[in-house]
Amino acid sequence: MPAVTCESSYMSTDVIRVENLEKHFGHLEVLKGITLNVPTGEVVVIFGRSGSGKSTMLRCINFLEEPTGGCIEVDGTRMEVGVNTRARKETIRQIRMKAGMVFQDFNLFPHLTVMENVIEAPVTVKGESKADAKKVCAELLEKVGLSDKADEYPIRLSGGQKQRAAIARALAMRPKIMLFDEPTSALDPELIGEVLEVMRDLAKEGMTMLVVSHEMGFAREVANRMCFFHEGKIIEEGPPSQMIKGARDERTRRFLEAVL
Amino acid sequence: MDVGATHGEEGLGVKRAGRAQRGGAPDEHSEATAFKRKLSLVYLGIAALLGLLFVWFQFDTAFMLEWLPYLLKGVPLTLLICFGGIALATVLALLGALGRLSSNAIPQGIANFYVSFIRGTPLLVQLFFIFFALPQLAFKPSSPAFLESIFVLQLTVAAILALGINYGAYMTEIFRAGIQSIGHGQVEAAHALGMTASQSTRRIILPQAVRVVVPPTGNEFIAMLKDSSLVGVVGGQELFFRAQTTGNAQAHTFETFAVAAMIYWFLTSVFSFFQKRLENKVARGHVREQLYVH
Numbered sequence: 001m002p003a004v005t006c007e008s009s010y011m012s013t014d015v016i017r018v019e020n021l022e023k024h025f026g027h028l029e030v031l032k033g034i035t036l037n038v039p040t041g042e043v044v045v046i047f048g049r050s051g052s053g054k055s056t057m058l059r060c061i062n063f064l065e066e067p068t069g070g071c072i073e074v075d076g077t078r079m080e081v082g083v084n085t086r087a088r089k090e091t092i093r094q095i096r097m098k099a100g101m102v103f104q105d106f107n108l109f110p111h112l113t114v115m116e117n118v119i120e121a122p123v124t125v126k127g128e129s130k131a132d133a134k135k136v137c138a139e140l141l142e143k144v145g146l147s148d149k150a151d152e153y154p155i156r157l158s159g160g161q162k163q164r165a166a167i168a169r170a171l172a173m174r175p176k177i178m179l180f181d182e183p184t185s186a187l188d189p190e191l192i193g194e195v196l197e198v199m200r201d202l203a204k205e206g207m208t209m210l211v212v213s214h215e216m217g218f219a220r221e222v223a224n225r226m227c228f229f230h231e232g233k234i235i236e237e238g239p240p241s242q243m244i245k246g247a248r249d250e251r252t253r254r255f256l257e258a259v260l
Numbered sequence: 261m262d263v264g265a266t267h268g269e270e271g272l273g274v275k276r277a278g279r280a281q282r283g284g285a286p287d288e289h290s291e292a293t294a295f296k297r298k299l300s301l302v303y304l305g306i307a308a309l310l311g312l313l314f315v316w317f318q319f320d321t322a323f324m325l326e327w328l329p330y331l332l333k334g335v336p337l338t339l340l341i342c343f344g345g346i347a348l349a350t351v352l353a354l355l356g357a358l359g360r361l362s363s364n365a366i367p368q369g370i371a372n373f374y375v376s377f378i379r380g381t382p383l384l385v386q387l388f389f390i391f392f393a394l395p396q397l398a399f400k401p402s403s404p405a406f407l408e409s410i411f412v413l414q415l416t417v418a419a420i421l422a423l424g425i426n427y428g429a430y431m432t433e434i435f436r437a438g439i440q441s442i443g444h445g446q447v448e449a450a451h452a453l454g455m456t457a458s459q460s461t462r463r464i465i466l467p468q469a470v471r472v473v474v475p476p477t478g479n480e481f482i483a484m485l486k487d488s489s490l491v492g493v494v495g496g497q498e499l500f501f502r503a504q505t506t507g508n509a510q511a512h513t514f515e516t517f518a519v520a521a522m523i524y525w526f527l528t529s530v531f532s533f534f535q536k537r538l539e540n541k542v543a544r545g546h547v548r549e550q551l552y553v554h
Contacts (some may be wrong), residue, residue: 064448089456097454107449110546113468121453124463153547173453 008182012249015040015075015177015208016061022069023056030056032069032095032232038177043209045219045240048229049255054212056189057229061210063092074098097125103180106162108154114141114152114165118172126173133172140168143201146199154253164198171202180211214259220221220244272332307471324515327506331519335527341419341488341498346481349431357439358461363461378429382479382520387422391494397445419491427480434480438473439465471542473527474528482528489524499523 016038023031038044045053059065061072063079071080071202074095082088109117118140119133128136141147144164163183166248180199184192191217196218203209203222213219219226220240227237228249236249244260247253314321320421352374359371378386391413397403398411413421442465449461492501507516 043366060450093454096452099452101449101452103445103449105442105450107445109446109449109464109468109473111544116382120463121455124459125454153544153546171452205495 008183017073020070035197041206041222045223045226046212052229053232054229062096083189098176100175101176104185106166113151116167144168159187160194163195176209332500335501344420345423349427352428353431353435358434360436369548375429383426390422400414415496417548438469442468
């Protein structure tokens, strides 16, 4: 394991700092030194071909994948590559509690109702009382437009409803940042809008968001910045207006032509 | 024969549901009724044949009725052994499954040994070992005195131990498969929310594994109900032992065995019924009673 020392960050305004992030699976290098800093309240859309490392980077930020090099910092909690000691696991858990994650396949808990899904982590992890958690849950479900589905099991929801419930579940932990891993890729086209709507509202409220997505309409409207991933590197980034209209790199342009 | 009738009914119910799912066209419905009628005829035929045998061999029904209460008195012990056995087996199977899936070598090694050794030896040998062989260890010159109170077991306790340990090994594999059948996304979602490994196992994985594990565990229980008859071999006054002793003594073995078989059949039918209800209960969240409406 290469010993990468990270420069110590001193009271940065960046709520997410990714420094020299590397990840390889065996001989396959998926991330080749990603550096990405995101200030509070910024929405960053990450795009690129499949296999370019977008999802892997997102999953490294909350350590669902263990990075093989580099350094992650979320809201001042810093974590380097290392051996999993008890203390390290605890720090990783702290990071995860600050980073809400939304998956492509929703991953709702099928044995729990929508409300139980939302209050599970606050009650189990944070030790909140059920009554308090339910109160927060009711607010969140109203925000994502699922107030009438609180007592349904996930199997009775449409894909769009499932994803909105998953967003509510992540928000219930009051995260500092939200990570969206292709949140609309598994949805039928007519259901994508309702999920993007919720994400748009979230961005308006000032949530810091990292979104892996090819929804260029959403990116143009909501993102402050877009990053193009190619073969494990960010090869171009900038505001959406500049990226979509006039990408400098040939590979970015070619990709955008294909998805737009 | 009441039991036979319920059994047949149940089988038909499943068939019919299967057919109805494929589409409830009227001709299919009448086809199903015709099939049901044919099945009933087969059952009737079997019953008639058995009745004929009864008459032919001059089975002593009066004897059977007379000794039925005595045989029934063995049922509580049979049930006690089975409930005790399945409870112990469930605990061992859960520990065994978590052990086999553990990344730690110690629990995994112990669990692997347990499953391999117990599945590799006959239940009857294990029962004899616990009931006859263990007590001898207590009386070796080197044995401390307190071993006597541990190794010399009441027959009921020995039976529960033997069945529990034996079935626990088989059920370990059932539980392991049940746990592994829960998608990795579930663990990831739990971890992403900040749950520890034990929290996600307890709150997310195991409750879902229960649904997968209940049907085969019910089957194991029903199998155990019948394997408990082995306890009669070492002298436990359970159902089969009573059937054997009275039958032998009075030269009516066939009658008492027939009654014992009926009682076993009745018991398994009752438990099958409850098993089905339990399955439906734990399947909540996985059965879509009605389609969603946007």
